Structures are given as C-alpha cells and as structure tokens.
Amino acid sequence: MTGRIAGIARHAFSKGPMETIDHVRVTLEGGIAGDFRGAMKGKPYKRQVSLMEAGDWDAAMAEIGHSIPWEQRRANLLVEGLDLPQIVGARLHIGADVVLEVRDETNPCERMEALAEGLRAALTPDWRGGVLTMVIRPGEIAVGDPIRIEQ
Template sequence: METVDHAAVTLERGIVGDFRGAMKGKPYRRQVTLMERGDWEAATAEVGHVIPWEERRSNLLIDGFDLPQVRGIRVRIGDDVVLEITRETDPCERMEVLADGLRAALLPDWRGGACAMVITGGTIAVGDEIRIER
C-alpha cells in the first residue's frame, strides 16, 4: 500500500495506479473503496489494537463525513469526482491476520467501508470536501 496526498480518478481505471480499479466487466462496481476513520478506529479499539488504516487496504479514508449505507447514493469529492455507492465492502480473511476478531468487528453497520464506481472522474486530494450529490 502506498499513501498519497492526491490522485487522479478515471471512469476506466478508478484511482489511477490501483490495479483493482480497472474496469472488469460492465458495470464494475468496486472501482474505489472508501472507509470512515471513525469506523476503523472503533473496530480496532474493539479488538484492542492500534492498526494503521492502510492495513485495511481501502483506497480512501474519509474523516468527518458519515458515508451513506445505501446503494445508488452518489457522493462528490472535491470539485469534480462523483462516485456512486454500489455495496458494502466485505472484510476479508486478511483482517484476522492483523488481529483476532477484526473481521467480525468490521461487519456491523458497514464498518468495513463502501465500494463505489466512478461516475465522473477528476483529481482528488487530502482535505477535499466530500458531500452527497444532489
């Protein structure tokens, strides 16, 4: 995993540089994964560990915004990027390698994050505003 302070986002590739974001079938519903900082911290606290968020392997860490837990809702990040929430991100077995019980701690209330597909590409950066697209 590599953390960056800005990234290009495209319809064809998701977050440029992330091999999982490339279109695989149409429509590909897991181009970008998002996770709330508070959810990660709650889950890791529940299992009694402090684990860097990057270990979850989500694309974007969201802070100060309650991600919608509804398929089809669109969120705008910064001026240009629009993502559509497609489903909950399922925590994988790798979470158990990080800490016993972490996978289960990520299951309630979409704590493991949300998957999204790109509707409108552009550039995003740390500190960009995120909001529901109306």
C-alpha cells in the first residue's frame, strides 16, 4: 500500500513557530533541514522526523469540535492514504531515496491541551499522535511524494 506526503513542516528553535514548506532535504545528521528536533543529540535519541496521519488529525479535530491546522500538532510530515506502522523498527520509504525507521510513538504533550481542551486525550489512543523516526537514508522529499512501508 502506498500513501502520499500531504504536508511538510519544521521549526527552527524550541517552541518556535511551525513553517510549512513544499520540499526539503532530509539528512542523516539533522533530519528535516532547518528543523530544531532533527539535529538534537542524546541517548537514546529517537526523534529526528515525526509523522502523523491526516485521518488521525481529522478524527481528533472531530472529537474535540475544532479545526486547527495540522502543523500545530508540530509533526514534520503529514501522511495521507497510509496507516503508519505501530512497530518499532518498521521502515518507511519516501520519494526516490529517503528511508526512515520508526523508533517510537509520538506522545502528545501539554502543548496540545493549550491549543484546545481535550486535544491531548484525543491524540493519545492507538498512536494517533503519530510516530517518531530516525533517518536511515537521506535525500530530497516533496509534498505529493509517495510513502510506503518497506517490506
């Protein structure tokens, strides 16, 4: 099954505003170019690139009765048409070159509750908050690129 990248976002510093972009370089050292989280170090670090499903965001919005732009979730990539794997070690292939490896679930933080009451809880079940990944193979990605689970 193949989905597509529906959005790309990044933030240059901690708690900084999210910037949506159409295309970006993904590197082994820094994740999404220009994104604060991708270059962070630490052990174990498992948060270079975060992804979330558009359908999960829509479901959370419906549950709380709001319409907040997806990038306010602070995820790097918005995915349509693909159920992201909920298995550590699963690999995602994006566009021609990029490969990401799932390292963990994205646990919604208190910032989600600041956006809208109930949002943190709405993003909690069934990995609805998204997945955290590390870059295995770098390259360029763009909105519209295919994304699939590597077998």
